[in-house]
Amino acid sequence: MFTAAVCTEICKPLEFQQKKDHGLSPFDDEVLLSVKYCGINFADILVCQGKYQSSIPVPFTPGTEVTGIVQEVGKNVKTLKKGDKVVSLIMSGGFSTHCIAPEVFTWKLPSSVDLRAGAGLVVNYGTAYLALTRKANLQQGESVLVTAAAGGTGLAAVEIASKVFKSKHVIAACGGPEKGNIAKSKGATDVIDYKQEKLRNRIKDITGGDGVDVVFDPVGGDMFLDCVKSLAREGRILTIGYASGKIPSIPANLLLLKSGSAMGLFWGEYRIMNTPVFLKSVEDVLEQTRLGNITPHIGKEFPLNKINEAFQYVMGRGSTGKVVISMDRQESNL
Template sequence: MRAMICRQWGPPESLRLEDMERPPLKPGQVRIAVRAAGVSFGTSLVIAGKYQRKPPFPFAPGTEISGTVIEAAADAKAFKVGDAVYAVLDWGGFAEEAVAHEVNVFPKPPSLDWAHAVPLSTSYPTAGAALLWPRFMDLQAGEWLLVHAAAGGVGMAAVEIGKMMGARVIATAGGPDKCAFARAHGADHVIDYRAGDFRDQVLQITGGSGADVVFDPVGGDVFNQSLRCMAPEARICPIGFAGGTIPSIPANILLVKNLTVVGLNLGYYLGWSPHDARFEQAARMADLHRRLHDAVEAGALRPHVDRTFALEDVASAFRALLDRQVMGRIVLAM
């Protein structure tokens, strides 16, 4: 089978298209003929050797796929050959075939094509877990939700889920095109962060009260500014540091305003942490994915793919992503 292979840490341009043996099928796994694979900032860190998980060389990167089940282990009962699915992998997605634990595989909504099913692997579950799970943000109807990087794959998902839950959504994005994109996906108010600080604008929009819930994939100064435009007893969830800086949390502001900070690492529930929790968390994740599946079929969620690239053009796909030329997601089409 063909696969994009990483043999040393480096930029995406270091990946090479090679013919490789099919990955072995282990108990509890299914083999999938890959039709589409997601390109993400996190995967760029894996390729560079800067992610907390480092696969053994040589390996095919890629953790999000959609495709057709072509083989199932004897003890894998959830799916059968021919089923259309999307899946989360440890790695191996940038290939014509991949294997996945069946607890990390989910039925593809019939209304979505292969490319548009890919964001359901991690983008929508990240936003869904942060906003919907009671131990996290537990977003309620009528609350003010502030979503940063709202034109990105995870931010866009947070905007849509917020509207689905009846929240009043304020989105930040960079530039008029991305602001228009966020508004088209449901944001009630959009702030162009390139035009100045968003703090005063959030306070003005909310009548001085501030945001009740903040979804932050950016970190750095965005996180610090957010603390200063949050309502008393508000919640903020950092889910990444795309801005490149990990903020230090000023505990005095948390105390004075009675704020709650809850981080979310979705990878813990996917089996990507030192403790492999994917099996003990399988029912919880399956319930979240069923909820997202139903929302897609009801038209409440509309995954967006900015563009697709061929497998051999993966370096160009990463360059578009890292140069911030993307709205929604970028996908490799097999």
């Protein structure tokens, strides 16, 4: 039985469809997967709303970050075989029981990560790793501030800064004690509850007035300006996304006065514009996972037939870590 969540009309709920046969067959450089989990990324929601930078003609099945079991391989496939447990990045089609995936963007899962956790591994950690290394050039012992630190990408940045780079201060800014505790579990040395505390004042206290070397910001909005003002000399601020819904503007003189830098990262674009760098970011994440430095946090799981509720949950901004869809369950006990 082939089951999929299908977008038949933009801005309408996804339809839950079933067929007797999936009718899928891999080309020479592809594999057929039995999908077990698909992670929800905000881009999945945006494309169904017609708000993403690239569109897909309806009807289509969204979903790009999947884990599953290889069922069939194309004749040119060398690195994978039937029965392998894998994680894959596809262009669409992930919220279904079966999908076709390119070999080049499909990797064997490390033995320490199960299929469920694997669905929160590649996008979040690949983004955070490339941002902190290639863009910010984070050095061991430097201090890092992460906003939205209990979200999927934020938690990834906290864990990488703490466990890979051994940062002196890993400051997690998030809303509420529950989210703060999750950030601490991933290695945050300090937590700022921005519902209760002033960001700049706390950073001054934590760093002794020096400011932070690197800011990892998926939030944007008014907080971005406070983050820039909290930079240390020669500090770097990374703009990763705009969860606040507001794209910030900053006075350039603030960067001049601190000899600082502001830079952006659109990780998914590297897949096309610089594939070797993109692939290396994933390979580095998988290696750090094997070393025990990375363990994805799955905040909540929904069954496939509850995908519309899952989208609403993610849009509500109350989620922590990664929210995943299970293909094998018709109801979730989480």
